[in-house]
Amino acid sequence: MSQLRRTRNRSAGLQRPPAAILVIASIAVAFFALPFIGLLWRIPWSDAWSLLTTKSSLTAIRLSLETSLWATALSIVFGVPLAWVLARYGFPGRRIVRALCLLSLVLPPVVGGVALFAAYGRRGLLGDSLFEWFGLRLPFSTAGVVLAQTFIAMPFLVLTVEAALRGLDHRSEDAARTLGASRWYAFRRVTLPAVRPALIAGAVLAWARALGEFGATITFAGNFPGRTQTMPLSVYLALESNPGQALVLSVVMIGISFGVLLSLRDQWLGGSSTSGGSR
Amino acid sequence: MSGSLTVSAASSLQGAFTDMKTAFEKANRGVKVTVNFGASSTLAQQIIDGAPIDVLASADEANMTKVSDAKLLSDTPTLFATNSLEIIVRKGNPSKIASLSDISKPRLIYVTCAPQVPIGKYSAQVLQKAGVTVTPASLEPDVKSIVAKVTAGEADVGIVYVTDVSATQGTAEGVEIPADVNVTANYPIAAVSTSTNRALAQAWIAFVRGTEGQAILKRYGFGSP
Numbered sequence: 001m002s003q004l005r006r007t008r009n010r011s012a013g014l015q016r017p018p019a020a021i022l023v024i025a026s027i028a029v030a031f032f033a034l035p036f037i038g039l040l041w042r043i044p045w046s047d048a049w050s051l052l053t054t055k056s057s058l059t060a061i062r063l064s065l066e067t068s069l070w071a072t073a074l075s076i077v078f079g080v081p082l083a084w085v086l087a088r089y090g091f092p093g094r095r096i097v098r099a100l101c102l103l104s105l106v107l108p109p110v111v112g113g114v115a116l117f118a119a120y121g122r123r124g125l126l127g128d129s130l131f132e133w134f135g136l137r138l139p140f141s142t143a144g145v146v147l148a149q150t151f152i153a154m155p156f157l158v159l160t161v162e163a164a165l166r167g168l169d170h171r172s173e174d175a176a177r178t179l180g181a182s183r184w185y186a187f188r189r190v191t192l193p194a195v196r197p198a199l200i201a202g203a204v205l206a207w208a209r210a211l212g213e214f215g216a217t218i219t220f221a222g223n224f225p226g227r228t229q230t231m232p233l234s235v236y237l238a239l240e241s242n243p244g245q246a247l248v249l250s251v252v253m254i255g256i257s258f259g260v261l262l263s264l265r266d267q268w269l270g271g272s273s274t275s276g277g278s279r
Numbered sequence: 280m281s282g283s284l285t286v287s288a289a290s291s292l293q294g295a296f297t298d299m300k301t302a303f304e305k306a307n308r309g310v311k312v313t314v315n316f317g318a319s320s321t322l323a324q325q326i327i328d329g330a331p332i333d334v335l336a337s338a339d340e341a342n343m344t345k346v347s348d349a350k351l352l353s354d355t356p357t358l359f360a361t362n363s364l365e366i367i368v369r370k371g372n373p374s375k376i377a378s379l380s381d382i383s384k385p386r387l388i389y390v391t392c393a394p395q396v397p398i399g400k401y402s403a404q405v406l407q408k409a410g411v412t413v414t415p416a417s418l419e420p421d422v423k424s425i426v427a428k429v430t431a432g433e434a435d436v437g438i439v440y441v442t443d444v445s446a447t448q449g450t451a452e453g454v455e456i457p458a459d460v461n462v463t464a465n466y467p468i469a470a471v472s473t474s475t476n477r478a479l480a481q482a483w484i485a486f487v488r489g490t491e492g493q494a495i496l497k498r499y500g501f502g503s504p
């Protein structure tokens with residue numbers, strides 16, 4: 001390990017960039033770092049704990065965790081099969097289907113919320129049927145929050161898993177099939193374990209995205225404490241009524257996001273490219 | 280008179296202030312007015328956070344006081360309009376709402392705003408006076424969002440300003456709230472002390488309070504203070 005580290009350091013040393021590039025890159029780093037430093041500076045530290053543990057903060061945190069975990073679970077259940085089909089199954093119009101399924105990745109989330117209304121709202125395409133058949137009203141409900149989060153977050157998982165599936169060597173699956181494994185068995189016991197790192201990375205990214213979802217949620221699910229007011233909504237609204245609480249909740253969310261990125265360094269961001277092989 | 284002016288105005292003023300902008304620009308060639316509409320609480324916080332705004336027109340006195348307490352007003356606020364509240368329902372009143380107590384009927388979706396937003400505070404006062412308890416489905420960001428949810432049919436009922444109902448031009452209907460439980464919303468206006476164009480800010484305030492401004496406000500259903 002120490003041998004490896006030394007080698008890596010030396011190779012990094014060889015690529016030291018020109019001074020001008022270092023300076024510009026440092027400005028870019030400061031550009032990203034300053035807002036967070038500013039936030040930490042503005043925080044009323046002496047009250048931080050009490051602000052974080054107020055009933056309204058805890059309610060928002062609990063609701064956010066619940067809904068984002070549901071959204072992640074749904075993203076896995078529906079996203080993995082979708083990624084598999086997109087990666088492996090050549091059917092006419094695949095590019096269009098693929099673009100459609102990834103659209104919410106680049107769409108302004110508010111527009112996503114408006115579209116969700118058009119489909120699942122009370123006067124939307126399916127709104128009446130959902131209510132008549134299942135007694136389900138999605139707008140202004142916690143289920144609506146989960147729906148909005150899943151709509152926005154699932155593409156992250158699909159993209160990650162699809163890329164891994166594409167890069168996978170078919171031969172081990174083929175071998176399993178020739179040894180008598182069913183398609184389903186080969187998928188479950190050979191394919192899935194092979195893409196496990198990508199699946200974990202995709203699930204964590206989707207979870208982080210669901211946790212941060214704002215636009216589609218406030219548009220489609222509305223905003224009510226304990227039912228649909230997740231952490232980002234709570235931050236936005238507390239800015240007017242209780243700025244200290246907004247700052248503290250912001251820092252919690254930044255901490256979570258930062259943790260997610262650090263944990264994904266190897267699998268997704270390629271932060272240290274040589275460590276992949278050692279795992 | 281020249282230059283540009285940025286006015287922050289309560290979202291219930293959207294129609295009236297848009298007309299006033301046109302009239303003011305016509306009367307003062309070379310002047311460019313930009314109006315920024317939103318919940319008064321949002322507008323007040325934006326100014327406190329350093330937004331470059333010349334004039335604030337709020338739908339309540341509490342949010343104006345918040346800016347004043349931050350020493351960000353260059354003069355004492357003056358009242359320029361009043362408003363009252365009305366129940367808003369979709370065209371044709373499909374849920375058959377006739378009074379405030381009907382809002383608490385089961386399975387009705389009622390939306391309002393958070394208590395720091397003027398309409399959220401006013402409607403809570405009205406419901407309390409009428410002795411009606413109702414759990415909202417959502418706390419929307421501003422009064423126009425309540426109107427939007429009701430006219431889109433996603434919510435059944437809300438409480439908004441009388442002027443908001445007439446501004447929907449028929450896509451929504453109002454159900455009157457009796458005077459004894461209604462409240463009067465007072466709209467103050469003031470120049471912001473960080474304004475870079477004090478003279479223009481004062482001219483705008485004078486215009487809003489003057490004959491032409493008051494006539495426009497009256498046309499939209501506002502009362503005069």
